[in-house]
Amino acid sequence: MTGVKVKAGSAAVIDRTDTRIMAVLQAEGRIANVELARRVNLSPSPCLERVRRLEAAGLIRSYGAKLDAAALGYGTSAFIQVTLDRTTADVFDRFRDAVVLIDAVAECHMVAGGFDYLLKLRLKDMEAYREVLASIVDLPGVAQTHTYVVIEAIKHDSGLPLKA
Amino acid sequence: MTGVKVKAGSAAVIDRTDTRIMAVLQAEGRIANVELARRVNLSPSPCLERVRRLEAAGLIRSYGAKLDAAALGYGTSAFIQVTLDRTTADVFDRFRDAVVLIDAVAECHMVAGGFDYLLKLRLKDMEAYREVLASIVDLPGVAQTHTYVVIEAIKHDSGLPLKA
DNA sequence: GCTTTTGCCGCATAAAATTCGGGGAATGAC
DNA sequence: GTCATTCCCCGAATTTTATGCGGCAAAAGC
Structure with missing residues (x-):
């Protein structure tokens, strides 16, 4: 050796x-x-x-089937901007811990510029949206939200642009 | 029969x-x-x-490996809100056809409420962001944009919440 | 130039995918 | 209620694939 x-x-x-x-x-x-x-x-x-x-090495994290969301009843999606009432670490932490538990929240990103979090929701319909919004507004630290409903998905997640 | x-x-x-x-x-x-x-x-x-x-039946669309974007040099992502200068069909169409060609655009959604499109970008770094933004501003019909850089991804795409 | 390392090939074996024929239970006709 | 039909499932046989093991050749290090 x-x-x-x-x-x-x-x-x-x-x-x-x-x-x-x-x-x-x-x-x-x-x-x-x-x-x-x-x-x-x-x-x-x-x-x-x-x-x-x-x-x-972790470069390949996992494998997964891509399902047809619309065909499975999840034909609606929306983005929600969330502003928290204070920008202290514990407020952020508590929000994060709670938001990930909501099934309808497909993605959650902390962003810079105007508000604090941007969530992507996966929904069955508008009816479901109302319920989910209520849950989100009730999350710890949430001061205000603004929703953008997706009318049409022009491009879905296309993966990394690896040069073949 | x-x-x-x-x-x-x-x-x-x-x-x-x-x-x-x-x-x-x-x-x-x-x-x-x-x-x-x-x-x-x-x-x-x-x-x-x-x-x-x-x-x-198309319920399973495809299968794919989920790669570690950060490890592969795509550690930065951002969302861009895009407003078009007119809301006529041909303006929308031309924008759509052009935006999907940009590699850095991982997702593109037409949304209701305040602006017209919400793009999710996948970037190598801020340097790359500048270039991509320039491309996007130059797309046909783009009136204005607003960027939100992702500081931290709290939750990634988690797939559909199928009850096992 | 020689040694070590690295990465590839090809074979042999084990495991998995895929195809087929048959059987049992639920469905519906009468 | 009985019989025919249909739908799925199982299990065995065959073809493919996965996987572990030498051995070889090119590249790197000294």
């Missing part, structure tokens, strides 16, 4: 092939390893090894 | 098992069919058949 390779943090080397693998998996998560290997010009064994490494 | 079952559109019957399958696949898209079958108390064959049916 002469020299131990010390890697700074997770600084694993990601080459062009890894990027292509991720690009393919991002679009076709359930593709067979054999086919994936073919796409990136590799034999199955090293290809699978790379996938495992990317997973272990 | 005595009676032809007339199904209204894609009104296939989705039972509890189908829902559970989708719930599992939403969280673990690359799970083996054998294991999925075990989870939903079914043998592999009918389980696979159900998955295929759900895919064919």
Whole structure:
């Protein structure tokens, strides 16, 4: 054991092939390893090894099916801007802990510029919206909200623009 | 051929098992069919058949790997509200056609209430933001924009809340 | 130039996917 | 109530895929 390779943090080397693998998996998560290997010009064994490494390194977090929200009854979405009544750490913390528990809240981002949080809601209908809004207004620290209902989704989450 | 079952559109019957399958696949898209079958108390064959049916029906749109955006250099995101200079159909159309071509635009929603479009951007850094903003301001019909930079993502897209 | 390291290939084995035929329970006709 | 039909499910057989293991060749280090 002469020299131990010390890697700074997770600084694993990601080459062009890894990027292509991720690009393919991002679009076709359930593709067979054999086919994936073919796409990136590799034999199955090293290809699978790379996938495992990317997973272990956390670059590939997980895999998931993308479902048709509208067909499953979640055809409506909306964004809500939330302003808290004070900008102290505990107010933020309590809001965060509470907001993530609401199922209808698909995303929650703390933002700079005019208000404090921007939430994305996933709803069955407007009826559901009313109920959810009530829950949100009741969350700790909420001073005011402003809603923008999505009329049409022009572009859905398209994944990272990895250069193939 | 005595009676032809007339199904209204894609009104296939989705039972509890189908829902559970989708719930599992939403969280673990690359799970083996054998294991999925075990989870939903079914043998592999009918389980696979159900998955295929759900895919064919479009309820399962696709599968995809969820990548670590920050680790891949896309650690910054921002929302941009866009107001168009006129609300005529051709102005909207031209904007839509152009905005989807910008890689940095991860999502684009037409919204009701105050402005016209809400975009979600995925960026490498603030430097990149400047360039992207310039592109967006130059899009056809754009009258004004307002940006909200995400400081912290409290909750990411969590998928549909299917009751398991 | 030699040694070490790294990464790939190809084979062999185990596991999974996929296809088929058959059977049982619920549904509906009479 | 009985019989025919239909719908799903199961389990076995076959084809594909995943996966672990040497061994080789190119690249990097010294």
